[in-house]
Amino acid sequence: MDCIFCKIMKGEAPADIYYEDDHAIAFLDANPANVGHTLVIPKKHFETIDKMNKIELDKLSEAILKISKGIMTIADGMNIIQNNKEVAGQAVPHVHFHLVPRYKGDGYSLGWKREKKITKKENNEFLKKLKEVKI
Ligand code: AMP
Ligand code: ZN
Secondary structure, eight states, X not given: OOOHHHHHHHTSSOOOEEEEOSSEEEEEOSSOSSTTOEEEEESSOOSSGGGSOHHXXXXXXXXXXXXHHHHHHHSSEEEEEOOOSGGGTOOSXXXXXXXXXXXXXXXXXXXXXXXXOOOHHHXXXXXXXXXXXXX
């Protein structure tokens, strides 16, 4: 499979991997938003988070938690971002969590405008659909 993150995981493509366990690796993002911007990925290839099962996500969470503790001792804060599908900004189709250290005065603010007027009807339709799928 031609997946850049699978290649990094197998050592077939370069990356600054700084954490590894049986289920996950973490490495620095090649195009970082801030110093220490880290990607945590499962070793197994899943395109999106919904393809994972609970155990697989639990294992990944262990790595995310460890790295979060490290980042939070160094930085002033942190954003965790996880994109699924192109429409949501996913460029690499292998599940990854962005752990972005935040530093006072770094000048970022998250870009959710919250200007959409969502009606009660739209919310109810969404909740009705959600009830119909098995989650
Ligand atoms: P996303 O838009 O959520 O799919 O994020 C993909 C991230 O992967 C981007 O922040 C890229 O900078 C990063 N990225 C892509 N290729 C590499 C690579 N070879 N090594 C490290 N980071 C990468
Ligand atoms: Zn992959």
